[in-house]
Amino acid sequence: MNTCEKFSHIVFLTYIFYIYIILNIFKVASVTMANGGDNIGIYIPFFFSISVIDILAMLEIFILISQ
DSSP states (O other): OOHHHHHHHHHHHHHHHHHHHHHHHHHHHHHHHHTTSTTHHHHHHHHHHSOHHHHHHHHHHHHHHTO
16 A cells, blocks of 8 residues: 555544444434434533543543443
């Protein structure tokens, strides 16, 4: 695999990861709205203001707690 192929593979995986994160944000927003939507003003700015590393850390903690 040459450098260009490696780079395009990394870009593709990054794109898929961001799609995954965005879909999860919309899942949280839709569940919040289904439960009354009173906290939607908190969750949306929160998820859009944190970094990918923070989201991964929260997911890891959530997985550990929910087992």
